[in-house]
Amino acid sequence: MHEVKVDNFQEEVLSSGIPVVVDFWAQWCGPCHMITPILEEVSKDFEGTVKFLKLNVDENQKIASDYGIMSIPALILFKEGKPVAQSIGVKGKDEIASFITSNI
Amino acid sequence: MKDAVIIGLGPAGITAALYLLRAKADILCFEKMVFGGQINLTDKIENYPGFPNGISGFELAQLFKKQLDEFSPQIISEKVLGVEKDKEGILTVKVSSSEFKTRSIIIATGAYPKRLNIKGEEVFTGRGVSYCAICDAMFFKDKIIAVIGGGNSAIEEAIYLSKFVKKIYLIHRRDRLRADKIFQERLKVLNNVEFVFSSTVEEIRGEKKVESILVNNLNAQTAKEIILDGVFIFAGYTPNTEFLKDFLQLDKGGYIITKENLITNVEGVFACGDVRSGSLKQVVSSCGEGAQTAVGCMKYVEKLKGTSYD
Numbered sequence: 001m002h003e004v005k006v007d008n009f010q011e012e013v014l015s016s017g018i019p020v021v022v023d024f025w026a027q028w029c030g031p032c033h034m035i036t037p038i039l040e041e042v043s044k045d046f047e048g049t050v051k052f053l054k055l056n057v058d059e060n061q062k063i064a065s066d067y068g069i070m071s072i073p074a075l076i077l078f079k080e081g082k083p084v085a086q087s088i089g090v091k092g093k094d095e096i097a098s099f100i101t102s103n104i
Numbered sequence: 105m106k107d108a109v110i111i112g113l114g115p116a117g118i119t120a121a122l123y124l125l126r127a128k129a130d131i132l133c134f135e136k137m138v139f140g141g142q143i144n145l146t147d148k149i150e151n152y153p154g155f156p157n158g159i160s161g162f163e164l165a166q167l168f169k170k171q172l173d174e175f176s177p178q179i180i181s182e183k184v185l186g187v188e189k190d191k192e193g194i195l196t197v198k199v200s201s202s203e204f205k206t207r208s209i210i211i212a213t214g215a216y217p218k219r220l221n222i223k224g225e226e227v228f229t230g231r232g233v234s235y236c237a238i239c240d241a242m243f244f245k246d247k248i249i250a251v252i253g254g255g256n257s258a259i260e261e262a263i264y265l266s267k268f269v270k271k272i273y274l275i276h277r278r279d280r281l282r283a284d285k286i287f288q289e290r291l292k293v294l295n296n297v298e299f300v301f302s303s304t305v306e307e308i309r310g311e312k313k314v315e316s317i318l319v320n321n322l323n324a325q326t327a328k329e330i331i332l333d334g335v336f337i338f339a340g341y342t343p344n345t346e347f348l349k350d351f352l353q354l355d356k357g358g359y360i361i362t363k364e365n366l367i368t369n370v371e372g373v374f375a376c377g378d379v380r381s382g383s384l385k386q387v388v389s390s391c392g393e394g395a396q397t398a399v400g401c402m403k404y405v406e407k408l409k410g411t412s413y414d
Contacts, residue, residue, distance in 0.1 A: 029239050030162030031145060034138040038181070057242075068313060070243045070334070071230040088230035089239075090144075092136040092183055094200060 001040060004053040006060050012053060014081040019104045020051045024067075024074045026058050031090045032073040039075075042096045050100060077103050106132045106206040107405045109197050111184050112344070114141025115387045116377025117212030118168045119394030120401070125175035127402050132204060134197070136183040140165025141214050142378070143387060147238045147264050152387050164387070184213075187351050187373070193408075195372060207372065207408055208401045211348070211360060212394065214378045215341035215385075220252070224308030225337070232314025232334045237261035240334075241268045247333035250275050250317055252305055258338035259283035259291055265336065266294045273330055275300045275319060300330075308335055343379045355381040365400040366393060372408075374401050 004012045004022065013020045023039055025032035036054075043052040057064040057072060067076055067083060075087040077100060085103040087096070108124055110117045113135040124131050138144055146161030155164075182199040187209060189195050197204045217235040219225060225233055234240040241264065249269050251262040254276035260283075262274055274291075279301045281288055291297060300319060306327065307318040316331045343358045353361045353369040359381035366374050376393035378385050383393065406412045 026242065028242070030160065031138065031236065031239055033162065034140075034144055038137070041181070068231060070232055070313065071234050071236070071240045073239070074230060086230060089236070090138050093181055094136075094183055 001036065001043065001052050001054050004055050006063060009055075009060075009063055012051075013078050016051055016078070016081075018049060018051055019100075020053060020078040021100060022076050022078065023052070023054045024057050024064055024069050024072050024076070025054055026056060026072060029072050035073045035090050038090075038093055038096065041093055042100070045097060046100060050104065075099070079104065105194070106130055106204065108132075108208045108210060108401050109134065109195070109204060109206040110210045110212060111197070112141065112211065112213035112377070112379070113139050113179065114212060114214045114377060114390065115143060115168070116214075116379075116390040116394040116397075117141075117210065118172055119391040120210045120212060120376060120398040121177055121394075122172055122175070123395050123398030124402065125172075125177060127398070129402060129405065131177070132206070133177055133179045134184050134199070135179060135181060137181075138165075139169050139179075142216075145236050145238060147260070149387055184347060186347055189351075189370060189372070193372065207405050209373045210394075210397045210401055211352075211368075211373065211375045211379060212377045212390075212397075213344035215343045217338065218340045218342045220305065220337060220339055222305060222307055224310070224314075228308055228310060228314050228335075231312065232310065233308060234334065234336050235338070237264050237336055240336075241265050244269050244334045246270045248331070249273070249334035249336060250300075250305070250330065250332055251336045251338065252276075253338035253340070254278055254281040254283060255338070255340065256283045256287060259287040261336060261338055262297060263287065263290050263294070266296055269334075270296065272297045273300050273332065274298065275303050275305060277302065277304050277322065305335070341378065341385070345379060357381070359383075366397045367400065372404055 076083045077085045087099045107129040108131045110133045143161035148158040150158040186198045195206045248271045250273040252275045302322045303319050306320050309316045316329050320327050345358050360375040361381050374397040376397040377390035
């Protein structure tokens, strides 16, 4: 999964033509490391229809606080530049997939 | 058909898998979420022998994984929806996409932090309400928080959080803590923890995020509002047994009741670790229980196959 940063957040997320799932994470967060392989699995099922990106909350504190992130791992689903749904904590593959399908 | 299916790969399930794989059993494992389970949420494990300086739960899980990977275990990352047993004694494990036949099952599905089910808890989860100190402490730097609970996990997490936050209100419904003395001593020397005993949280309030809580003093029968930024809840656990409630005998908390050798009321089905009624809920004891079920399970399977040694 690619990393998104302050410099390309507008282009990659807010102006994206397809919905985007942003995974807010940090190096020190154990559970965040564990959700990565699950997300990679899920992303295969949505190839071409939903984009998956990671955002490091330490390096991009402004974005994390703009979206009210107070708990990680957190997934925010963006649709047409707007955050439409949020999922907190490590979830299984099925749960993440249904979080996405029920909100796109 | 498999010799055994293991549901849940926390310390108990991992150890059971290790023993069964070393015994050359044909097994299948299910883990719906994260290898290692709840230990991934623990900052430091100091009572698992062999690590004199303690080890982070995440690191220990990685070491467990490395050891198990030597045997190339078959792991399916799906949630088990149900378990059945037919007249011939064959067990079936169901997931959303398919089902698997097996001679025996080891249930090691663990538990998850209990919700208080109070007003504001769900809507503010991720907006000030947290169940994971190591995940979220950083977002509460120099803020005021409450920690709810009086057991080991609550006190361990409060000690960890005290390094980040300005102030902690430690709220517990009893008049003293249940946590181990070593944790209580470490907590006592901290100068940013205020104890709020004999009290329960009735409501979590705020607009977009947590702004205050309503606390009820059970002795004085008085309520007060505490202004704060975050609420960390460690008020016990709920076992992951929802999918088993029509299949196995559970205690009133939903934990699996076991007999000698950790057999459940259904022959061929074993339970170990946090999901088991009476379990100590420690990594070290869960590993021990995992080993015990694996040996019992192997004996059962050999008897079924007619390959018993004795």
